[in-house]
Amino acid sequence: MKSKVIRLSKSCLGENEKTAVLKVLDQEYLGMGKEVNQFEKILSEYFGRTALCVSNGTSALQLALQAINIGKGDEVLVQSITYVASFQAISATGAIPVPCDVEEEFLSIDLKDAEKKISPRTKAIMPVHYAGCPGKLSEVYKFASKYKLRIVEDAAHAFGSKYKGKLVGSFGDISCFSFDGIKNITSGEGGCVVTNDKNVIESVSDARLLGVEKDTEKRFQGKRSWDFDVTRQGWRYHMSNIMASIGIQQFINFNKIAKKRKELQGLYISLLYKTRSIIKMLPKREGVVPHIFVIILDKSIDRDLLREDLLKKGIETGIHYVPNHLHTFFKNKIDLKTTSRIKDSLLSLPLHPDLTKQDIEYVVENLLSELE
Numbered sequence: 001m002k003s004k005v006i007r008l009s010k011s012c013l014g015e016n017e018k019t020a021v022l023k024v025l026d027q028e029y030l031g032m033g034k035e036v037n038q039f040e041k042i043l044s045e046y047f048g049r050t051a052l053c054v055s056n057g058t059s060a061l062q063l064a065l066q067a068i069n070i071g072k073g074d075e076v077l078v079q080s081i082t083y084v085a086s087f088q089a090i091s092a093t094g095a096i097p098v099p100c101d102v103e104e105e106f107l108s109i110d111l112k113d114a115e116k117k118i119s120p121r122t123k124a125i126m127p128v129h130y131a132g133c134p135g136k137l138s139e140v141y142k143f144a145s146k147y148k149l150r151i152v153e154d155a156a157h158a159f160g161s162k163y164k165g166k167l168v169g170s171f172g173d174i175s176c177f178s179f180d181g182i183k184n185i186t187s188g189e190g191g192c193v194v195t196n197d198k199n200v201i202e203s204v205s206d207a208r209l210l211g212v213e214k215d216t217e218k219r220f221q222g223k224r225s226w227d228f229d230v231t232r233q234g235w236r237y238h239m240s241n242i243m244a245s246i247g248i249q250q251f252i253n254f255n256k257i258a259k260k261r262k263e264l265q266g267l268y269i270s271l272l273y274k275t276r277s278i279i280k281m282l283p284k285r286e287g288v289v290p291h292i293f294v295i296i297l298d299k300s301i302d303r304d305l306l307r308e309d310l311l312k313k314g315i316e317t318g319i320h321y322v323p324n325h326l327h328t329f330f331k332n333k334i335d336l337k338t339t340s341r342i343k344d345s346l347l348s349l350p351l352h353p354d355l356t357k358q359d360i361e362y363v364v365e366n367l368l369s370e371l372e
C-alpha cells in the first residue's frame, strides 16, 4: 500500500480561505449578510445575469423548479445517469422525475429517448452537464422550444465551463450550480441559481428565506424583517456568511483551479490513448472545466474487482453514477439501452487540483498493469 492515498476528489483550500472564515467568525454575524451579498455580486458579474446563493446545489434545483411552478403531478425529463440530487430535487417539488437514456458521446440526455417520454404532464427538462461538459445543449434548447418545456440546467459539475464559446450560466433559461466540498469551486456547502427571469429571481429570493417577502435586502443590510407577509411555500435554504467567504476566495483562485483540472485531464487522455481499444474516454471539448474523469471499461473487465485492486495500491476510484431508475425510491422498469449497457463499466479516476503529474502517472501505470 502506498503511504499516501490518492483521493478521488477532495476540497482544495488555501490560507486565504482560512483567513476569510476567521474574519467572519470575528464579525460574529454568521448568517446571510455582507459576505453572501458580496459573493452574489461577484457571481452575477461573472455570469452577466442574476445569481442567487442558496444552501446547496440540490436546493438550487428545487427552488428553480418551484419558481417555474413545477409541482404535484408534473413530469420533468432527466437522464437516469446523474447524481441522485437531480432526482430528489424534482421529487421534492411533488413532480415526477422521468428517467431518460444518455447519448453515447458525452453521456448527456438522449433526446430521441426523451421524446418518447413526453406526456401532457411534461413541464420541464433538466439537462445534466455530466463531468462538466454541457453535451448537446443547443439541441436540448431546440427540443424544449418544440415541446414548450422550461429548462433547468443541472450545471453542478460545470462551473466555469463554456459551451460554444459562451460561459454556462450566462445564457439560456435557468442554470443551477453546486459549491459542495468537491465541486469545481466550493463554499463548503452551497449553490446558486442563475437566470434573468424576473419571476424566478423574485421567487427564489423569498423562497430561500422561508418565503418571507423581501427579507434578502434586509439581511444584506445586517437587518431582518419583523413585520412581514408570506405568500408562498418557503424553505430554510439560504447561504451563510461563512460559506460565502470560502466561495469568494475560491472564485478569486478559480483560473488556477480550472487550468490545473484541464491539465490533469489532458495528461490522462494522452497517457491512456494507447489503450483506447479497451478504455473509452469522453471526448475533450474546448472550454470545458472537467469536474470528474470518467472512463468506460471494456465489457470483459470486472470493474468492481479492478476498483478493489486499485484501492490496495492507494488509488481511490468512483462510480458516477448508479442509474437512478434502479434505486428503490425511483424504481422504474423501463429499459434504457445505453444506460444499461455502460452502467457497470463506468469508472471515475482521481481528479482534483491538488494532484500532481506524478500522481496521474502512478494511477495510469497501476490501472494498465491491472489490465494486462
Ligand SMILES: *Cc1c(COP(=O)(O)O)cnc(C)c1O
Pocket (backbone or CB within 6 Å): 056, 057, 058, 059, 082, 083, 085, 086, 128, 154, 156, 157, 177, 178, 179, 180, 190, 191
Ligand atoms: C453535486 C451535484 C448536485 C447537488 O449539489 P449539492 O450541492 O451536493 O446539493 C446536483 N447534481 C449533480 C449532478 C451533482 O453532482
